Structures are given as C-alpha cells and as structure tokens.
Amino acid sequence: MNNISIIGGGIGGLVTALCFKKLGIAYKLYERAETLKAVGAGTWLSPNALQVFEWINPALLREIQNLGNTFNSILVANHQLNPISNSNQDFAKKRYGYTTMAIHRGALQRILYSSLPKEDIILGKEFKQYSQNNNESYKIEFTDGSHIHTHAIIGADGIHSGIRKQLFPKSRIRYSGQSCWRGVADYEIDANLASVGFTLWGKKLQFGVSKLEQGKTYWFAVKLSKPKQKDDKTGLTVILIEMFSEFHSVVNALIENTSIHNIIRNDLSNLELLHKWHSNNTCLIGDAAHNITPDLGQGGAQAIEDAYYLSNFIMKQLA
Ligand SMILES: Cc1cc2nc3c(=O)[nH]c(=O)nc-3n(C[C@H](O)[C@H](O)[C@H](O)COP(=O)(O)OP(=O)(O)OC[C@H]3O[C@@H](n4cnc5c(N)ncnc54)[C@H](O)[C@@H]3O)c2cc1C
Structure with a gap:
C-alpha cells in the first residue's frame, strides 16, 4: 500500500514530490505521459515560487536561476511600448534576495524531474477512477487496467482533473473568451529590455515578452476569440504579424523569428471557484483546484505554494 499517491507530474505534482522527499514522507507519483517531454514555452517564476525552491534546497534554486533570466523590472505598456506602469523589482531583491525570473518550462521540468528518485x-500511468475502501484507504484504477491501494490521493492533474470530476462533479470550467499563442523566438532582445518582463496592451490584444537565455526570447499573444478555432499552420506567421501590425516592431521581430512548429495555441479557460479542495484524504492542488488565466503569471507559482503548504500540513499530521 502506498502512503500517498500524487496524480500528475506537472509543476504542482513534481514540486509536491520534492517537498515530500525533503520531509521524508513516502509517496509515489503517477503521470500519464510516457516521457516528461519539454512541453510549453516560457514561464515566469515570482518570489513566492522561488522561496519554495530555496526551502527545498538552495542549490536547486541556484540551478533554476542559472538556467533562466532574472528581471530588474516588470513593465506594463501600451501597444507601442509606452509605459503604463513600471514596477522596479529592487524591493523584492531587498526583501527576498531575488526577483521574478523567466525560464523555459521544459528546462524547469527537467531540473525538477532529475532531482527526484526515478x-x-x-x-x-493514466488515472481512471478511484474508490474508497474504508475511511483509511483508497483503490486507484488506471486506464491500462492496473490498480493500486493508497492512504491518500493528491490530485495534481491539471485543469481537466479527473480527480476533481469525481470529488466535485458539479465543478465547472468556463472559457475566458480568449485564445493564446505561445512561442520561443530565436531572437536576442535589445539589451535595455533583457532584464524586463513586459506586456504590451492594445485593443482586445495583449502581447507578453521576456528573455529566457542568450538568443532565446519567450512571448505569448492573447486575443479575444470564439473557442476551439483552429490555425492554418502554414500561414500562422503572417496571421499573427497581421494581428499585431499596430504594435511596436519588437512584436513583429519576435513572431518572425519563431518557427511555426514552436508556436502553441490554447484557449484560455478557468475554473469556477471551488469552496473546498479536499474530501477525506483526497486533496486537489494547482490548476486542478484553482486555475487562473495567465495574465497574472501565477498559476504555476500557486501550484508550487500548494505543494509547500500541503506537504508541511501533512508532516504536522504525521508527527
Ligand atoms: C499561456 C500561459 C502562460 C502561463 N504563464 C505562467 C507564468 O508565467 N507563471 C506561472 O506561474 N504560471 C503560468 N501559467 C499557468 C501554469 O502553466 C499552470 O498554472 C501550471 O502549469 C499548473 O500546474 P499543475 O501542475 O497544477 O497542472 P499541469 O501543469 O497542467 O500538470 C498536470 C499534469 O497532470 C497530468 N495528468 C492529467 N491527467 C492525468 C491523468 N488522468 N492521469 C495521470 N496524469 C494526468 C498531465 O499530463 C500533466 O503532466 C501559464 C498558463 C498559460 C496557459
């Protein structure tokens, strides 16, 4: 019998496993993907997330920082890059010792995965359903027909969480009305923007930018859209350039220097507020529990905070 089973090996699941490892709590993590591929584009990690990595292991924090790019300021600008607000990050540096940074999602996932016992x-292993044997244990069934018994389940299986659907069948995902393209451009951004995380806001359009590493810049583009629209991949560069034609030239340069094979499109949805994230010994974390739209750059960071608080709470119960 497993003590605790984590379902999902995204940011939330992997960081929960790292917290359990640090605290000496026995667990197994089950992820449906056959391999943890370098999916996605970039992600911002703010100090609330970095504090958790520092707590897990200062060397882990350094490794993450070394593979990403730290910001001196966070800028919100109009479509022509004229500042609306510019938040200097010195206060965060003074308070925490570091500021928000950007990193390639694949690089982050690789570091987290490589820090865990295989x-x-x-x-x-794809979760199918669970049933409660008695107050003490659960049976988890997987889609390949296998099953395990466990004392507790952590649902870190993302916004379309199967565990949440069983735990709270009335939970609802709503489409935000926005579609989002993400990419990593082979492009070195001007030196004066290299340490700035910035978003340009136009009419019903938003474009976010941050340098990831030498010669690589992450961007995301958000547009109001009907759901489930498909792109004609061959013409995508032209479509995006046209969409952002009134924006500052940096936007054009970034789109032009991104291979269409590296552009991902997703509709942005969020989860209607859940008033509870657990029942008995089953608990949701991250997007499975409280997904938000990406403008705040906080969904992953919140999953990381969940991992920290839940693992420390469990530790106290076990003591
Ligand atoms: C465009 C965009 C930009 C973003 N930018 C930022 C940012 O800058 N900073 C930030 O903090 N957040 C950002 N976010 C949000 C962040 O990506 C998510 O909040 C975060 O990935 C949630 O992590 P998670 O572990 O809860 O879920 P996920 O990352 O979705 O991971 C869920 C995992 O569960 C697995 N899984 C699913 N179902 C099953 C099953 N049945 N059985 C087994 N495994 C299963 C999946 O394969 C996956 O590996 C952004 C999101 C978007 C869309």
Whole structure:
C-alpha cells in the first residue's frame, strides 16, 4: 500500500514530490505521459515560487536561476511600448534576495524531474477512477487496467482533473473568451529590455515578452476569440504579424523569428471557484483546484505554494 499517491507530474505534482522527499514522507507519483517531454514555452517564476525552491534546497534554486533570466523590472505598456506602469523589482531583491525570473518550462521540468528518485515516479500511468475502501484507504484504477491501494490521493492533474470530476462533479470550467499563442523566438532582445518582463496592451490584444537565455526570447499573444478555432499552420506567421501590425516592431521581430512548429495555441479557460479542495484524504492542488488565466503569471507559482503548504500540513499530521 502506498502512503500517498500524487496524480500528475506537472509543476504542482513534481514540486509536491520534492517537498515530500525533503520531509521524508513516502509517496509515489503517477503521470500519464510516457516521457516528461519539454512541453510549453516560457514561464515566469515570482518570489513566492522561488522561496519554495530555496526551502527545498538552495542549490536547486541556484540551478533554476542559472538556467533562466532574472528581471530588474516588470513593465506594463501600451501597444507601442509606452509605459503604463513600471514596477522596479529592487524591493523584492531587498526583501527576498531575488526577483521574478523567466525560464523555459521544459528546462524547469527537467531540473525538477532529475532531482527526484526515478523509482518514485511512474510514467505512462493514466488515472481512471478511484474508490474508497474504508475511511483509511483508497483503490486507484488506471486506464491500462492496473490498480493500486493508497492512504491518500493528491490530485495534481491539471485543469481537466479527473480527480476533481469525481470529488466535485458539479465543478465547472468556463472559457475566458480568449485564445493564446505561445512561442520561443530565436531572437536576442535589445539589451535595455533583457532584464524586463513586459506586456504590451492594445485593443482586445495583449502581447507578453521576456528573455529566457542568450538568443532565446519567450512571448505569448492573447486575443479575444470564439473557442476551439483552429490555425492554418502554414500561414500562422503572417496571421499573427497581421494581428499585431499596430504594435511596436519588437512584436513583429519576435513572431518572425519563431518557427511555426514552436508556436502553441490554447484557449484560455478557468475554473469556477471551488469552496473546498479536499474530501477525506483526497486533496486537489494547482490548476486542478484553482486555475487562473495567465495574465497574472501565477498559476504555476500557486501550484508550487500548494505543494509547500500541503506537504508541511501533512508532516504536522504525521508527527
Ligand atoms: C499561456 C500561459 C502562460 C502561463 N504563464 C505562467 C507564468 O508565467 N507563471 C506561472 O506561474 N504560471 C503560468 N501559467 C499557468 C501554469 O502553466 C499552470 O498554472 C501550471 O502549469 C499548473 O500546474 P499543475 O501542475 O497544477 O497542472 P499541469 O501543469 O497542467 O500538470 C498536470 C499534469 O497532470 C497530468 N495528468 C492529467 N491527467 C492525468 C491523468 N488522468 N492521469 C495521470 N496524469 C494526468 C498531465 O499530463 C500533466 O503532466 C501559464 C498558463 C498559460 C496557459
């Protein structure tokens, strides 16, 4: 019987596993993907997330910082890059010792995964359903027909969480009315913007930018849109350039220097507020519990905070 089973090996699940490892709590993590591929584009990590990495292991924080790019300021600007607000990050540096940074999602996932014992991470296992044997244990069934018994379940299985659907069948995902394209451009941004995380706001359009590493810049583009629209991939560069034609020239340069194979499109949805995230010994974390739209750059950071607080709470219960 497993003590605790984590379902989902995204940011939330992997960081929960790292917290359990630090606290000496026995667990197994089950992820449906056969391999943890370098998916996605960039992500911002704000000090609330970095504090958790520092707590897990200061060397882990350094490794993450070394592979990303730290900001001196966070700028919100109009479509022509004229500042609306510019938040100097010195206060965060003074208070925490570091500021918000950007990193490639794939690089972050690789570092987290490589810091965990492989025997505790079971890839290629897709959660199907669970049932409660008695107050003490659960049976989890996987889509390949196998099953396990466990004392507790952590649902870190993302916005479309199967665990949440069972736990709170009335929970609802709503479309935000926005579609989002993300990419990493082979492009070195001007030196004066290299340490700035910035977003340009136009009419019903938003474009976010941050340098990730030498010669690589992450961007995301958000547009009001009907849901489930498909792109004609071959013409995508032209479509995006046209969409942002009134924006500052940096936007054009970034789109032009991104391979269409590296542009991902997703509709942005969020979860209607849940008033509870757990029942008995089953608990949701991250997007499974409280997904938000990406403008705040906080969804992953909130999943990381969940991992910290839940693991420390469990530790206190076990003591
Ligand atoms: C465009 C965009 C930009 C963003 N930018 C930022 C940012 O800058 N900073 C930030 O903090 N956040 C950002 N976010 C939000 C962030 O990506 C999410 O909040 C974060 O990934 C949530 O992590 P999670 O572990 O809860 O879920 P996920 O990352 O979705 O991971 C869920 C995992 O569960 C697995 N899984 C699903 N179902 C099953 C199953 N049945 N069985 C087994 N495994 C399963 C999946 O394969 C996946 O690996 C952004 C989001 C978007 C869309």
